[in-house]
Amino acid sequence: MYNQLYFVICMDFLIELKNAGFTSRLKRLSDALLYSTKDFYKTVGADIEPNWHLVFLILKRQGALSLTDISDQLQLSHPAIIKIVNNMKSKGYVETKTDTVDSRKQIITLTELALVTLPRLEAYWAAFEETVQDIMKDCPDFLTDLGKVEENLRGSSFKDRTLMNLNSTTKQLL
Amino acid sequence: MYNQLYFVICMDFLIELKNAGFTSRLKRLSDALLYSTKDFYKTVGADIEPNWHLVFLILKRQGALSLTDISDQLQLSHPAIIKIVNNMKSKGYVETKTDTVDSRKQIITLTELALVTLPRLEAYWAAFEETVQDIMKDCPDFLTDLGKVEENLRGSSFKDRTLMNLNSTTKQLL
DNA sequence: TGAATTAATATAACTGGTTATATATTTGTA
DNA sequence: TACAAATATATAACCAGTTATATTAATTCA
Numbered sequence: 001m002y003n004q005l006y007f008v009i010c011m012d013f014l015i016e017l018k019n020a021g022f023t024s025r026l027k028r029l030s031d032a033l034l035y036s037t038k039d040f041y042k043t044v045g046a047d048i049e050p051n052w053h054l055v056f057l058i059l060k061r062q063g064a065l066s067l068t069d070i071s072d073q074l075q076l077s078h079p080a081i082i083k084i085v086n087n088m089k090s091k092g093y094v095e096t097k098t099d100t101v102d103s104r105k106q107i108i109t110l111t112e113l114a115l116v117t118l119p120r121l122e123a124y125w126a127a128f129e130e131t132v133q134d135i136m137k138d139c140p141d142f143l144t145d146l147g148k149v150e151e152n153l154r155g156s157s158f159k160d161r162t163l164m165n166l167n168s169t170t171k172q173l174l
Numbered sequence: 175m176y177n178q179l180y181f182v183i184c185m186d187f188l189i190e191l192k193n194a195g196f197t198s199r200l201k202r203l204s205d206a207l208l209y210s211t212k213d214f215y216k217t218v219g220a221d222i223e224p225n226w227h228l229v230f231l232i233l234k235r236q237g238a239l240s241l242t243d244i245s246d247q248l249q250l251s252h253p254a255i256i257k258i259v260n261n262m263k264s265k266g267y268v269e270t271k272t273d274t275v276d277s278r279k280q281i282i283t284l285t286e287l288a289l290v291t292l293p294r295l296e297a298y299w300a301a302f303e304e305t306v307q308d309i310m311k312d313c314p315d316f317l318t319d320l321g322k323v324e325e326n327l328r329g330s331s332f333k334d335r336t337l338m339n340l341n342s343t344t345k346q347l348l
Numbered sequence: 349t350g351a352a353t354t355a356a357t358a359t360a361a362c363t364g365g366t367t368a369t370a371t372a373t374t375t376g377t378a
Numbered sequence: 379t380a381c382a383a384a385t386a387t388a389t390a391a392c393c394a395g396t397t398a399t400a401t402t403a404a405t406t407c408a
Contacts, residue, residue: 013232013247015321019285019306021301023207024228025320027365028249029327030204033197034394036332044336048300051394054198068356073187075202079358080395082358087393095230104356104403108233125194132193134335139319146199147189149316152309158210161308163217166301186407201395208397212363225364242386256364261363278373320388359398365406366393375384 037128044123046093055084056121059094059110066105091118206284220298221265227299229258232291233268233284269293272319 011116013023014028054074059065073079085108088094093114099105110118136142156164188195206247211224228248235241247253259282262268269286273279284292310316330338 003239012324014228014249017231019229019310019317020331022306022310022317022320023204023211023224023302025246025324026200026204026207029320030197030200032198032327033367034191037197038366038393039331040336042338049393050340054188056193056205057194066356067358074324075186075188077396078357079359079397083394087307091307099387102356114178123343124336124340127336127343128197129193130339130343131332131335132196134339135323135332136193136196136319138323138326139315141315142319142323143193143196143312145310145313145316145319146196146203147353148313149309150186150189150199150203152312157304158309159214159217161305162214162298163231163302165304165308166298169297169301170306172228205395208364212396223363240386241388250368252387253367253389276374276386280387300351351408354403356401356403358401360400361396361398363396364379364394367392368389368391371391373381373384373386374388374392377382378380 023104040124040128044124046121048093048121049084050104052088052093053121053125055081055088055112056093056118059108059114064107064109066107067101068105070108082153106145208317214298214302220295222260222295223258224268225258225269226262228293229255230267230288230295231263233282233288238281238283239283240273242279244282246308 007066012145014025015022034050041048041050055070058070062069065083067078067081070076071078074081085094089096092111094108096106096108097112099107117171186198191198204258208224215222215224228246229288232244232247236243241252241255241259244259248255259268259270263270268282269285270282271278329334
């Protein structure tokens with residue numbers, strides 16, 4: 001009952017927190033999109049995970065890439081890419097071979113199966129793009145603003161900025 | 175070498191993807207904030223996790239709450255709250271007792287330790303709020319726009335919208 | 349050339365969320 | 379009142395990222 005009511009009058013604890021709720025709202029939204037995407041793939045019977053998308057894309061566009069090439073460009077950690085690639089490999093979508101010049105490197109490429117499957121996946125991804133456009137229809141600057149936030153954090157991290165703010169406030173009190 | 179260059183000229187594979195990179199950028203940002211926050215707590219020597227923040231806040235404001243009260247209001251799943259509460263309990267910040275009226279319910283409250291620790295944590299959270307303000311200084315509508323996106327998705331989920339988009343495109347081809 | 353440094357990959361352990369499922373208690377109703 | 383349905387909590391299994399650490403190969407430089 002209480003929870004029903006809570007939604008009906010559309011209170012949202014996180015939104016009420018204003019700036020203090022920002023990071024949690026971002027995570028909540030990000031998670032919602034992630035699990036909704038998983039659900040979508042399950043419904044349409046596609047045997048892939050949401051986070052394979054970027055790896056499919058980058059390999060299709062750039063051909064053979066090493067693990068670190070991928071992790072650098074996607075700005076994800078190496079272990080993250082290793083896991084994704086291993087999973088894609090186990091489903092037969094990518095194959096790896098050690099570089100002939102530098103035997104430390106694993107060169108990753110899409111398989112025939114991947115190339116055959118891609119058109120179907122690309123139809124899904126086009127539909128997702130449309131959805132993204134839809135949900136941002138009434139806020140056309142959202143993506144640009146997101147870029148500004150990313151850019152600001154590139155200059156100085158969330159942690160560093162907060163340490164600075166903490167220190168300046170503490171000093172003011174003295 | 176390549177990866178260095180990649181950053182210097184500030185190319186970003188996800189940003190180049192435009193709408194197709196939206197969800198991944200949201201996740202990347204959300205994760206960056208999360209791990210930066212963990213790092214912050216570690217640096218200042220606070221023995222708490224980022225996701226305890228909301229539970230601290232809601233319990234301070236609303237006093238005793240059941241697990242479902244919390245999960246409904248924060249819009250997180252029950253298991254998520256159970257884990258957070260168990261961790262907070264193991265550190266002595268909350269205590270639970272079964273409701274006298276409805277013995278299914280676990281009533282959660284902040285402990286003395288929590289109340290004593292809160293002022294220190296609140297100083298951190300105030301600094302975080304400042305940081306949020308800082309990184310959104312040049313995009314004052316970002317939070318409002320985030321609200322619009324959340325609102326749009328409340329109407330129809332990411333998955334449902336995408337299924338619709340997929341069907342309408344497919345039909346157009348016939 | 350040999351030793352120290354750097355780079356690439358791999359693995360372990362962790363946090364943080366989700367579904368799916370089970371169990372016990374309450375509530376609603378025939 | 380008894381039984382079915384709903385509610386509250388708990389647990390298992392999973393996916394998705396991180397940091398920290400180890401290992402091996404390549405590079406640098408004295």
